[in-house]
Amino acid sequence: MTGRVAGKVAIVTGAAKGLGEADARLLAAEGAIVVLTDVDEANGRRVAAEIGGDAEFRLHDVRVEAEWQRLMGEVMAKHGKLDVLVNNAGVVEAGNIETTSEEDYRFVMAVSADGTFFGCKHAVGAMKATGGGSIVNMASIASKQGEAYVAAYCAAKGAVEALTRAVAVHCAQSGYHVRCNSIHPAGIQTPMVASIGQKMVEAGLVAQDASSAPSGANRLGEPVDIANVVLFLASDESKFINGTEIVVDNSMSVTAGFVGDG
Numbered sequence: 292m293t294g295r296v297a298g299k300v301a302i303v304t305g306a307a308k309g310l311g312e313a314d315a316r317l318l319a320a321e322g323a324i325v326v327l328t329d330v331d332e333a334n335g336r337r338v339a340a341e342i343g344g345d346a347e348f349r350l351h352d353v354r355v356e357a358e359w360q361r362l363m364g365e366v367m368a369k370h371g372k373l374d375v376l377v378n379n380a381g382v383v384e385a386g387n388i389e390t391t392s393e394e395d396y397r398f399v400m401a402v403s404a405d406g407t408f409f410g411c412k413h414a415v416g417a418m419k420a421t422g423g424g425s426i427v428n429m430a431s432i433a434s435k436q437g438e439a440y441v442a443a444y445c446a447a448k449g450a451v452e453a454l455t456r457a458v459a460v461h462c463a464q465s466g467y468h469v470r471c472n473s474i475h476p477a478g479i480q481t482p483m484v485a486s487i488g489q490k491m492v493e494a495g496l497v498a499q500d501a502s503s504a505p506s507g508a509n510r511l512g513e514p515v516d517i518a519n520v521v522l523f524l525a526s527d528e529s530k531f532i533n534g535t536e537i538v539v540d541n542s543m544s545v546t547a548g549f550v551g552d553g
């Protein structure tokens with residue numbers, strides 16, 4: 292098998308749709324053996340079957356540490372190594388700091404922050420034993436700017452960003468050859484982004500779902516725009532990149548919002 296990640300064993304969480312699906316498809320196309328995980332079993336199995344070859348789906352809830360232990364045990368038993376982990380699974384709920392319920396806060400934190408923490412913890416253990424690897428954490432520009440309408444999401448992605456640095460430095464100082472970097476997307480066309488406008492209406496934050504309003508200048512990115520960066524970080528082309536953040540947002544975080552083609 293040839294390709295930019297040929298022969299690497301990769302786990303992608305939240306791979307049943309959206310960015311995780313695109314990551315899994317591109318990594319497999321470039322030669323990786325991909326283990327897709329998600330709580331959405333039907334779509335996860337469908338995507339794995341469409342990829343074909345060595346790709347497989349495993350039902351896995353990133354919030355539960357015991358499920359990480361089981362998953363790592365299964366992958367190591369079958370493949371003998373783990374080269375790449377993409378901590379992609381995430382959820383968003385609408386609410387500012389005054390309106391967010393405890394339930395929504397804990398849900399959002401559990402998937403993104405807890406899930407990424409447990410994923411890093413168990414991937415480092417597996418990777419250091421088999422020569423190293425690359426962990427890619429899916430953060431957001433929500434860790435960088437004040438997205439007041441998704442306060443819990445900002446907190447969760449801030450945790451992902453900070454954890455990434457701690458993992459990278461720990462691995463470098465320990466001589467593990469395990470790298471850990473974060474990607475900070477925004478405005479990519481996925482089921483999550485399609486749902487946020489309606490969630491804001493239901494939360495009483497806006498009167499109308501602006502995402503469905505005509506908007507000539509604005510455009511969304513494609514999941515492959517993120518998958519290309521995941522592929523680079525997963526490959527040995529990025530072997531000296533560790534503990535860094537890559538923003539992929541067509542300048543959204545340095546302007547007042549969406550911009551047109553560019």
Ligand SMILES: NC(=O)c1ccc[n+]([C@@H]2O[C@H](COP(=O)([O-])OP(=O)(O)OC[C@H]3O[C@@H](n4cnc5c(N)ncnc54)[C@H](O)[C@@H]3O)[C@@H](O)[C@H]2O)c1
Nearest residue numbers: 305309310330352353380381431476477478479481482483
């Ligand atoms: N789409 C964007 O523009 C954008 C921007 C910034 C950050 N992100 C981040 O990228 C990641 C993927 O986002 P997306 O837009 O593809 O979202 P999505 O909702 O389209 O897909 C997320 C996937 O994660 C899965 N998932 C949810 N909870 C899970 C759990 N407990 N365990 C395992 N899987 C679980 C879902 O079933 C789903 O398949 C998320 O972490 C998100 O926060 C996306």
